[in-house]
Amino acid sequence: xxxxxxxxxxxxxxxxxxxxxxxxLVLIFSSFIPRPASAQMRVIRANLSSANGGQQSMAGVDEAxxxxxxxxxxxxxxxxxxxxxxxxxxxxxxxxxxxxxTGDGFLIPAETRLWQMLVNVxxxxxxxxxLFHEPNAKKLYSKLESELAANDPQVTTTARxxxxxxxxxxFGDDAANLxxxxxxERGEFAEAITRWKSILDYHTDTNIPLPxxxxxxxxxxxxxxxxxxxxxxxxxxxxxxxxxxxxIAGKEVNAADYVSHxxxxxxxxxEAAVASTRFDLPPGALQPAWRVQYLSSKGRxxxxxxxxxxxxxxxxxxxxxxxxxxxxxxxxxxxxxVIFAVEVSTGKLAWRTDSFDKVPPHFAEMQQGRVDLxxxxxxxxxxxxxxxxLPLDRLNYWQPPIPLTCWNAKTGEKHWSLGGEQGGQQSYxxxxxPFQDHLLVISHAQQQSSMTxxxxxxxxxxxxxSISLGTFEGKNNPYSGGRIFSVPEVSEVGNQLCLMNQxxxxxxxxxEEKKVLGQFVMYEQKTTTDGDNYYYSDTxxxxxxxxxxxxxxLVRDGVLLIKEVGKSELYCVDMESQKVVWKRPTTSSSxxxxxxxxxxxxxxxxxxxxxxxxxxxxxxxxxxVSGGGLSLASSGDSVFVATQRGIYELxxxxxxxxxxxxxxxxxxxxxxxxxxxxHLVTVTNYDVTGYxxxxxxPPKSETTTSK
Amino acid sequence: MSYWKHSxxxxxxxxxxxxxxxxxxxxxxxxxxxxxxxxxxxxxxxDANVSGSSELAGDAITKYRNNxxxxxxxxxxxxxPGLKVKSGRIDITSQPDAASQQARxxxxxxxxxxxxxxxxxxxxxxxxxxxxxxxxDQILETLVxxxxxxxxxxxAIGGPDGQPVYNQFTGSYQSNGAAMVRFRLSDVEGAxxxxxxxxxxxxxxxxxRLAKLAGLKLGKVRAINETTPAQNNSPNQMNLxxxxxxxxxxxxxxxxxxxxLQEIPVTASLDVEFEVGE
Numbered sequence: 001x002x003x004x005x006x007x008x009x010x011x012x013x014x015x016x017x018x019x020x021x022x023x024x025l026v027l028i029f030s031s032f033i034p035r036p037a038s039a040q041m042r043v044i045r046a047n048l049s050s051a052n053g054g055q056q057s058m059a060g061v062d063e064a065x066x067x068x069x070x071x072x073x074x075x076x077x078x079x080x081x082x083x084x085x086x087x088x089x090x091x092x093x094x095x096x097x098x099x100x101x102t103g104d105g106f107l108i109p110a111e112t113r114l115w116q117m118l119v120n121v122x123x124x125x126x127x128x129x130x131l132f133h134e135p136n137a138k139k140l141y142s143k144l145e146s147e148l149a150a151n152d153p154q155v156t157t158t159a160r161x162x163x164x165x166x167x168x169x170x171f172g173d174d175a176a177n178l179x180x181x182x183x184x185e186r187g188e189f190a191e192a193i194t195r196w197k198s199i200l201d202y203h204t205d206t207n208i209p210l211p212x213x214x215x216x217x218x219x220x221x222x223x224x225x226x227x228x229x230x231x232x233x234x235x236x237x238x239x240x241x242x243x244x245x246x247x248i249a250g251k252e253v254n255a256a257d258y259v260s261h262x263x264x265x266x267x268x269x270x271e272a273a274v275a276s277t278r279f280d281l282p283p284g285a286l287q288p289a290w291r292v293q294y295l296s297s298k299g300r301x302x303x304x305x306x307x308x309x310x311x312x313x314x315x316x317x318x319x320x321x322x323x324x325x326x327x328x329x330x331x332x333x334x335x336x337x338v339i340f341a342v343e344v345s346t347g348k349l350a351w352r353t354d355s356f357d358k359v360p361p362h363f364a365e366m367q368q369g370r371v372d373l374x375x376x377x378x379x380x381x382x383x384x385x386x387x388x389x390l391p392l393d394r395l396n397y398w399q400p401p402i403p404l405t406c407w408n409a410k411t412g413e414k415h416w417s418l419g420g421e422q423g424g425q426q427s428y429x430x431x432x433x434p435f436q437d438h439l440l441v442i443s444h445a446q447q448q449s450s451m452t453x454x455x456x457x458x459x460x461x462x463x464x465x466s467i468s469l470g471t472f473e474g475k476n477n478p479y480s481g482g483r484i485f486s487v488p489e490v491s492e493v494g495n496q497l498c499l500m501n502q503x504x505x506x507x508x509x510x511x512e513e514k515k516v517l518g519q520f521v522m523y524e525q526k527t528t529t530d531g532d533n534y535y536y537s538d539t540x541x542x543x544x545x546x547x548x549x550x551x552x553x554l555v556r557d558g559v560l561l562i563k564e565v566g567k568s569e570l571y572c573v574d575m576e577s578q579k580v581v582w583k584r585p586t587t588s589s590s591x592x593x594x595x596x597x598x599x600x601x602x603x604x605x606x607x608x609x610x611x612x613x614x615x616x617x618x619x620x621x622x623x624x625v626s627g628g629g630l631s632l633a634s635s636g637d638s639v640f641v642a643t644q645r646g647i648y649e650l651x652x653x654x655x656x657x658x659x660x661x662x663x664x665x666x667x668x669x670x671x672x673x674x675x676x677x678x679h680l681v682t683v684t685n686y687d688v689t690g691y692x693x694x695x696x697x698p699p700k701s702e703t704t705t706s707k
Numbered sequence: 708m709s710y711w712k713h714s715x716x717x718x719x720x721x722x723x724x725x726x727x728x729x730x731x732x733x734x735x736x737x738x739x740x741x742x743x744x745x746x747x748x749x750x751x752x753x754d755a756n757v758s759g760s761s762e763l764a765g766d767a768i769t770k771y772r773n774n775x776x777x778x779x780x781x782x783x784x785x786x787x788p789g790l791k792v793k794s795g796r797i798d799i800t801s802q803p804d805a806a807s808q809q810a811r812x813x814x815x816x817x818x819x820x821x822x823x824x825x826x827x828x829x830x831x832x833x834x835x836x837x838x839x840x841x842x843x844d845q846i847l848e849t850l851v852x853x854x855x856x857x858x859x860x861x862x863a864i865g866g867p868d869g870q871p872v873y874n875q876f877t878g879s880y881q882s883n884g885a886a887m888v889r890f891r892l893s894d895v896e897g898a899x900x901x902x903x904x905x906x907x908x909x910x911x912x913x914x915x916r917l918a919k920l921a922g923l924k925l926g927k928v929r930a931i932n933e934t935t936p937a938q939n940n941s942p943n944q945m946n947l948x949x950x951x952x953x954x955x956x957x958x959x960x961x962x963x964x965x966x967x968l969q970e971i972p973v974t975a976s977l978d979v980e981f982e983v984g985e
Contacts, residue, residue, distance in 0.1 A: 585822065586761075586762075586766075587761070587762075606770065617761075617763075618769075619769070619773050620759070620766070620769060620770040621773055621777055621861060622774050622861030623861060624858055624861065655773060655777075656777065657860070
């Protein structure tokens with residue numbers, strides 16, 4: 001009897017779960033249906049440093065476990081396998097707690113680290129382990145079989161025990177396969193990939209047909225949107241198992257052909273999604289279809305005077321572009337706490353929360369550093385608009401708490417508000433991340449640095465759950481005192497959340513278990529948090545302030561692209577496999593603005609395209625960008641950048657200028673852009689303008705360059 | 708008699724003393740004459756700068772190449788007749804970071820850092836010949852096209868960069884107000900020859916006048932010397948100074964350039980001594 005036959009076929013073969021599998025695939029492909037763009041263009045000052053970066057929030061390194069690891073490594077190096085494995089035997093599962101460092105910046109659960117140590121022993125060690133532990137594994141496996149027969153829910157617990165403790169015995173592959181199947185059925189594709197890939201990587205002597213594992217892993221990759229890895233497995237199947245058959249939905253099909261079909265469908269879905277967002281700029285100069293000026297000419301003079309009279313402070317107020325968000329009908333802008341909505345089709349000012357004229361009298365206070373310009377965030381989720389903003393009448397207070405407010409997207413009516421002076425002095429950072437039916441936010445008590453990640457119900461503002469993130473030390477506000485906390489970033493990788501705290505740390509969080517699973521440390525926290533504050537007459541505004549760059553984290557193909565503001569390193573990190581795929585220096589003032597199949601784009605006064613797979617700089621061009629609102633839009637083979645001299649259409653491949661479409665916004669000192677429906681909407685430091693877009697033409701075989 | 712006459716010539720010459728005319732010597736007339744011609748510039752030059760800077764040398768080169776290629780393509784795409792892009796040197800420097808710069812300004816020790824960005828910069832000269840055949844409007848139109856294309860292409864027009872530099876004497880940052888364009892003459896020798904011809908004519912005229920006053924006839928030129936013009940009429944004093952400090956044919960041309968769209972004055976000064984006859 002082969003190993004694979006020991007388990008009921010219901011759990012080993014895809015065909016047994018075909019209906020769920022097909023349902024899942026439907027769900028996968030439906031996930032490519034374009035959703036309304038909800039990304040916000042926040043302008044964030046991110047220059048904080050943290051003393052301990054939130055490490056307090058999770059279990060620390062357990063000394064006993066750390067010692068066990070050291071002992072195991074020492075005995076393994078000497079080939080004293082009996083002693084080595086005894087170390088592990090003396091560390092029961094319940095004591096394998098806390099985190100352990102992996103040596104390249106990752107802190108992972110002790111359980112995972114111990115498993116990695118076990119599977120990485122050499123052939124002699126494996127043989128020794130089987131000699132000592134095969135009987136125990138067999139006993140557990142028998143239990144597993146009986147639980148399977150009885151349909152006992154304990155079956156996954158037993159399988160996990162075999163996987164964790166006895167993976168390199170002859171039963172570990174079956175346990176991994178079972179756990180992979182269960183995870184896939186639950187829609188936990190990242191987990192399924194991990195389990196199946198462990199067989200491919202560490203159990204090469206498995207009796208489970210490898211083409212079957214490869215097909216299942218490829219399907220999980222497709223399901224989690226990781227086309228590159230799925231294509232890689234297809235190549236492997238094509239080379240090594242060109243004629244192998246697997247049973248899918250009761251039919252024998254060629255394994256390679258099947259994966260090819262999956263990848264092809266995924267590509268088509270992705271192409272369809274891209275095609276749906278494709279746009280073309282009309283020939284000639286762009287004529288505004290509508291324009292809403294929120295800062296009057298008189299107000300602009302007032303701004304210039306406030307900046308000139310308080311030039312010492314260098315807050316970057318003169319180049320700030322307010323954050324905006326959009327749904328399919330409206331653009332929403334958070335201008336220094338005055339929230340307003342503009343109908344994209346007509347340019348009508350739908351609503352505003354206050355008069356625009358109330359802001360200019362406060363310019364001097366803003367310039368004097370009384371407010372962190374990065375904290376004015378806005379997000380639209382369904383029929384709700386959520387903002388963080390300091391009320392204008394609190395600008396003159398020391399370290400005032402910033403409230404979180406929810407508005408009706410259609411009417412501007414206030415639904416609820418949390419924090420602030422009226423809300424228990426709780427202060428909200430600008431992170432507003434829609435997650436499932438909730439909004440993820442980070443808050444702290446006034447004048448405190450302990451941060452909490454909370455999931456807020458959009459309906460009523462009730463906190464559904466929260467996780468402590470420990471202390472963010474922040475940075476001293478050199479002008480008005482108090483602390484400045486940069487706005488963290490959140491992304492979803494599989495079923496987990498990754499949170500970059502802008503202090504050198506990325507936390508891997510399980511929203512299901514409400515706990516931190518691991519972390520990646522980019523750099524050690526500074527012990528001093530305050531920078532120099534020397535001032536020279538007419539000192540140029542530092543680039544980071546001038547461009548209002550912020551740290552960003554994007555997820556592409558399951559890996560994180562990370563760059564903090566004020567740091568020059570750009571990271572590509574696989575949190576699943578705890579690997580730094582690549583790391584490279586860039587310009588500290590540059591900011592990640594987008595990433596496509598080939599490139600990750602960074603921007604300051606230059607737009608630079610780095611190879612997403614290797615991190616190599618492909619091209620870089622200088623652009624006439626002089627202020628905030630750094631943003632990029634893609635369509636077809638072009639990328640578009642809004643500048644004061646017009647909108648640059650660049651060839652995606654080499655960055656060459658295809659054309660420059662004039663917009664007449666040469667007097668702006670910062671500009672952001674986004675495409676909403678059939679309009680291109682720009683937000684400058686004084687107005688919001690809509691331009692009608694033309695219908696996209698069919699792809700051209702050749703692109704001509706014109707001026 | 709002869710002595711009296713000669714004395715009269717000298718006396719009259721002194722009475723007429725002007726910066727350019729005087730007489731001396733015992734048996735001739737000596738005059739100092741200046742020739743001035745105003746010529747229309749036939750060359751337009753625009754200084755530009757392309758650069759690439761990065762912590763990684765490979766990135767700096769990629770950025771520099773991309774920026775240069777784009778700049779040259781953008782300028783050439785204008786198809787302006789007579790427009791040439793002239794490149795010179797490539798400056799390779801290592802930029803200190805802002806903190807180091809500030810520390811140095813304050814007289815504090817500068818901690819060397821391993822990740823100082825490498826900067827590659829190339830000054831470009833965008834030159835258009837034959838602008839003397841264009842009207843002022845045509846010249847301005849061409850100029851605007853080039854400057855616009857340059858700005859679109861991310862070229863720093865008018866100098867190395869537009870970044871203000873710290874002035875340790877005033878304790879403040881000052882903007883570099885370098886001129887964007889330069890108008891000049893291509894045929895400097897020809898222009899100077901015209902000025903000399905004019906100077907010689909003036910010398911002869913003055914000599915004649917002096918001789919007539921003395922009742923003498925102006926004879927042959929006995930001696931001639933080129934002198935420095937007593938007053939330089941060029942509006943570009945800085946260029947003259949640079950030219951004087953950097954002798955050479957190319958640098959000499961700097962004297963005959965202007966930052967304004969106007970005729971360029973070329974002067975020549977001569978000391979000429981004539982024989983006199985009864």
